[in-house]
Amino acid sequence: MRIVCIGGGPAGLYFALLMKKQNPAHEISVVERNRPYDTFGWGVVFSDATMEAMRAWDPDSAAEIEDAFNHWDDIEVWFKGTRQRTSGHGFVGIGRKKLLNILQRRCEALGVELVFETDVASDLDYADADLVIASDGFNSKIRNRYQEVFEPDLVTRPNRYIWLGTNKLYDAFTFDFRKTDHGWFQAHIYKFDDKTSTFIVETTEDAYEKHGLGQMDQQGSIDFCQDLFSEVLDGAELMTNARHLRGSAWLNFNRLICGKWSHFNGHSHVVLMGDAAHTAHFAIGSGTKLAIDDAIELTNQFNRHGHAKEQIPAVLEDYEEIRRVDVARIQNAARNAMEWFEVVGRRYADTLPPEQFMYSMLTRSQRISHENLRLRDKAWLEGYERWFASQAGVEPSADGRVPPPMFTPYTMRGVTLTNRIVMSPMAMYSAKDGVLDDFHLVHLGARALGGAALVFGEMTCVSPDARITPGCLGLWNEKQAEGWKRFVDFVHGNSTAKVGIQLGHAGRKGATKLAWEGIDQPLQTGDWPLISASALPYLKNSQVPKAMDRADMDRVKADFVRATELAVTTGADWLELHCAHGYLLSSFLSPLTNRRTDEYGGSHENRARYPLEIFNAIRAVWPEDKPISVRLSCHDWFEGGNTPDDAAIFAQMFKDAGADMIDCSSGQVWKEEKPVYGRLFQTPFSDKIRNEVGIPTIAVGAISEADHANSVIAAGRADLCAVARPHLADPAWVLHEAARIGLTDIAWPKQYYSGKQQYETNLARAAAAK
Ligand SMILES: Cc1cc2nc3c(=O)[nH]c(=O)nc-3n(C[C@H](O)[C@H](O)[C@H](O)COP(=O)(O)OP(=O)(O)OC[C@H]3O[C@@H](n4cnc5c(N)ncnc54)[C@H](O)[C@@H]3O)c2cc1C
Ligand SMILES: Cc1cc2nc3c(=O)[nH]c(=O)nc-3n(C[C@H](O)[C@H](O)[C@H](O)COP(=O)(O)O)c2cc1C
Structure with a gap:
């Protein structure tokens, strides 16, 4: 086969x-x-x-690369006058030139031209080639010649960076964060040979502009960085090897993925x-x-299919399919890490204490978790857990142990939760006339005994026509309040949980069938008239709601107040x-569902006006010493809908009105939504609102x-997890998860104690047998 690689x-x-080695x-x-x-x-x-992988595929070049490698384990963070260090992170660094020279020599030795x-x-300059590798970089x-085929999807990221070097040698992967009059700058520093370290400086477009870095030549930028990072440079100079680049040499990162390869x-x-x-x-x-892994996989596919040119189409198809998955995984982690650095100034550096800032940085990709950190550096993590516990007012036990972050207490107003886990509200569609009865008592009661610190009942509707389905819980009469009180008394009498x-x-999503009879499907019989911000049906076959007028607003407000007054009589601890x-209040907040032209539609302020009226009305009758949280859809997952930026604006308004917490959910606002699911997929919204708006x-x-x-809790991405x-x-x-992470000094209901011991012993045995 004739193969030409364009780009070395x-x-x-x-x-x-x-490939030359294979054949x-x-x-x-x-x-x-x-x-x-x-x-x-x-x-x-x-x-x-x-x-x-490189060792397995070509031990010769791998050995040379390993010889030239600089290995280091530590990460050190310089931040607000502190220097914090953790170990066990295992990186290797090599000069790019050195790497290329090793590969060039190896190519020549094997007979590659x-x-x-x-x-x-x-x-087309190489029309005689059977296979052309477009390895010509970003x-x-x-790729650009065949844009329509390759469908490159390119996103230019907002931060600016400059790639510099220095002769100062650092014995840890070092990050230095510095605040200037116009915002934060960060340096990513690592040694890659015995004379040189890479020194990448990054900042926001705003700080870059305000410091005039766009107008400076390279030397001007180098002088600026040298001055700003003088402490970590300790007299060493910064150098560039990109003098050939025109202008200031500050770049924007471009995220690229192609539709076809x-x-x-x-x-x-x-x-x-x-x-x-x-x-x-x-x-x-x-x-x-990723470049090396691509090369390995393409070679691997030739080995699988055979090294004849007839096999090329099959080889390329499998190569693309396999690599696409791995690349998506890495790009996902890289995106989280990149976004962390894009918002670090306003979101974390200005708000978090140095200890938590460090933890947040280490877990920025969301691929490294609490237990990963324990494996990497147990002593550091335990130190952090002690710090976190002390912030939560927990004293270490006699042998110095503290509970992990999820099991530390949390106080809001007069309510103290014994841990950070909330049983999230979940509609059960099993009520008759809106009354909390035996099913709910057993269902919710079991979760309270099961360790959740705060147990939410399902969405509880403020009037008969406020229900989603005929099976939803309600709070518009005494009988319903009595049902709730029976449950609250049970929980308070038999557990440490709060209710x-x-x-x-x-709103427009009301009068539908029970979930298992057809989610969101309108009732065939026995339905009731719907109201919403605007007269838009949820599904094509849903009832068209009436756009609320002032009389409707007053009636619904009175319903919320009555429900709150009834809630007070139940002894419940928390309102959301x-x-x-x-649902109704969400339909006001989203521009997709709120098309009003009066003072309740249009701007953020107008869209939030009615939900805030309701909030103020219920806050006025709910006891001072008890919290109210507000659940928001922080992303509508649809063009033209609310985004996390809009959610942050609403969170600020609720905060100003006296809300204690924002419960950060998303979606279900617009039927054609395109949510991106995944582990912790809504946590970034909580992170943003907590640390930018400054509300729990x-x-x-x-x-x-x-x-x-x-x-999530340790990094300060949320205060509670539902x-x-x-x-x-x-x-x-909750109790089972505690046992799984080896936390045994946690209270189980006294009636269940013998089960606790057996459960923990069985887990320990299973772990030992692995
Ligand atoms: C600031 C910064 C820091 C980075 N740090 C790291 C890091 O720590 N670790 C890491 O793994 N990666 C890092 N990278 C990324 C890394 O440099 C690239 O991902 C990697 O080099 C990709 O290899 P490649 O062979 O695909 O492309 P490249 O390395 O870009 O190679 C493409 C080659 O093609 C040549 N070429 C282009 N067009 C033509 C043409 N028309 N004719 C002939 N030749 C051509 C170019 O001269 C170049 O030599 C970093 C990148 C940046 C910008
Ligand atoms: C059966 C069921 C019913 C739900 N009902 C409600 C509800 O009444 N109110 C609400 O805010 N969210 C409701 N949700 C959403 C959950 O509270 C939660 O936000 C969602 O399930 C994501 O959390 P998870 O990944 O832990 O399940 C419901 C979810 C489920 C699965």
């Missing part, structure tokens, strides 16, 4: 050498526009896993590899790893106002292990 970066060189009969050329020793950039980092100083204009000319140009098969196909932000340093009531009105999921939050959504909850579906599967979810 890590992708092109490594693929060329692997020396292949005729392979790598064509590179630069000279052998010219390259932009300093060092790159690898993980141990990539090295292992290396052509330098040749700027390739087109893949600005790939080859290969194309037949009439002569040759052309396939994208490395940065030409995808990019991953330097915040998790995986660009070179929350979520008050709501279904349901302003999410497309509840995170909810796909939090299904103690490790998730610990990571857990819904896992509580349906396991009423004692």
Whole structure:
């Protein structure tokens, strides 16, 4: 086969050498526009896993690379006059030049033709090639020639960065955060050979503009960075090796993914590899790893299908399918890490104490969890747990132990929760005339005995026509209040849990069948008239609601007040106002469902006006010493709908009105929504609102292990975690999770103690048998 790699970066060189090694009969050329020793950039980092794969595929180059590697374990963070260090993070760094030179020599030794100083204009210049590898980097000319085929999806990120070097050697991957008059700057620093360290400086577009960095030449920028980071540089100078770049050399990162990775140009098969196909932000340093992994997988597919040119289409198809999954995974983690650095100034640096700032930084990709950190550096994590517990007012036990973050207490107004887990409100569609009866007593009571610190009943409707279904709970008469009181008394008498009531009105999503008879489907018989912000039906076949007039607003407000007054008589501890999921108050907040032209529609202030009226009215009658949280849909997941930025504006308004917490849910506002699900998928909304608006939050959504909850609470991404579906599967979810992470000094209901011991012993035995 005749193979031409256009571009001699890590992708092109490594693929060329692997293929030549597999089959020396292949005729392979790598064509590179630069000279052998010219390259932009300093060092790159690898993980141990990539090295292992390289060792398996080509031990010769792997051995040379390993010889040249600088290995380090520690991460050090300089922040607000503190220097914090943790260990066990295992990175290896190598100079980019060094890496390329090793790969170039290895290519030559195996008989790959290396052509330098040749700027390739087109893949058609190599019409004799069976396979053309477009390994020509992010600005790939080859990819750009076939835009319609490759469908590149490019997003330019807002931060600016400059890639510099220094001769000062650092013995840890070092991050330094510095505040200026115009915002924060951060340096990402790591040593990659025995003379040099990479020094990347990053900041927001705003700070970049206000400091005039766009108008400075490279030396001006270097002087600026040298001055700003003088403490960590300790007299060393910063250097550039990108003098060839015009202007200031501050770049924006571009996130790239392609719809298709290969194309037949009439002569040759052309396939994208490395940065030409995808990019991953330097915040998790995986660009070179992805390039190397691409090269390995393409070679692997030739080994599977056979090294004949007839196999190329099948090889390329499988290569793309496999690599696409891995790239998506890495890009996902890189996105979280990148976004952390984009908002770090206003969201974390200005608000979090140094200890929590460090924890938040270490877990920024959401791939490293609390228990991962324990494996990496137990002593550091235990120190952090002690710090966190002390903030929550917990003294260490005689042997110095403290509970992990999820099991620390939390106080809001006069209510103290024994841990950070909330059983999230969940409609059960099992009430008759809105009355909380035996089913609810057993269902909710079991969850209170099962360890949740705050147990919410389902959305409890403020009037008969406020119900979602005929089976929903209500709070508009004495009988319903008595049902609630029986449950509250049971919980208070038999557990340490507190009880929350979520008050709501279904609005345009009302008068529907029970969930198991057809979610959101309108009732065939026995329905009632619906009201909403605007006269828009939820489904095509849903009833068209009436757009509320002032008389409707006054009536519904009175219903909320009556429900709150009844809630007071139940002795419940906590109230939540349901302003999410497309129900009545949510329908005012979202521009998708609120098309009003009066003072209740249009601006944020207008859309929030009625929900705030309700909030103020219930706050006035709910006891001072008891909290009220507000549940918001923080993302409508649909073009033209609310985004987390809008949610933060509403959160601020509720905060100003005296709300204690925002319960950060999302969606269910617009039927055609396109949510992106995944582990902790709504936690970023809670993180944003808690740390930008400065109001405590509840995170909810796909939090299904103690490790998730610990990571979220410890990082300050939320104050409480609400857990819904896992509580349906396991009423004692909290107690079981405690046992799974080895926390045994936690109270079980006294009646269940012998079960506790057996459960813990069985878990310990199962772990020992592994
Ligand atoms: C600030 C920064 C820090 C980074 N840090 C890391 C890190 O720590 N770890 C990590 O793994 N990755 C890092 N990366 C990413 C990494 O540099 C790339 O992901 C990696 O080099 C991709 O390899 P590649 O072979 O696909 O592309 P490249 O390395 O870009 O190679 C493409 C090659 O093609 C050549 N070329 C382009 N067009 C033509 C043409 N028309 N004709 C001939 N030759 C051409 C170029 O000269 C170049 O040599 C970083 C990137 C940046 C910007
Ligand atoms: C059966 C069921 C009923 C629900 N009912 C309500 C409700 O009444 N009020 C509410 O705000 N959310 C309701 N939700 C949403 C949950 O409170 C929670 O936000 C969601 O399930 C995500 O959490 P999870 O991933 O832990 O399940 C319900 C969810 C389920 C599964």
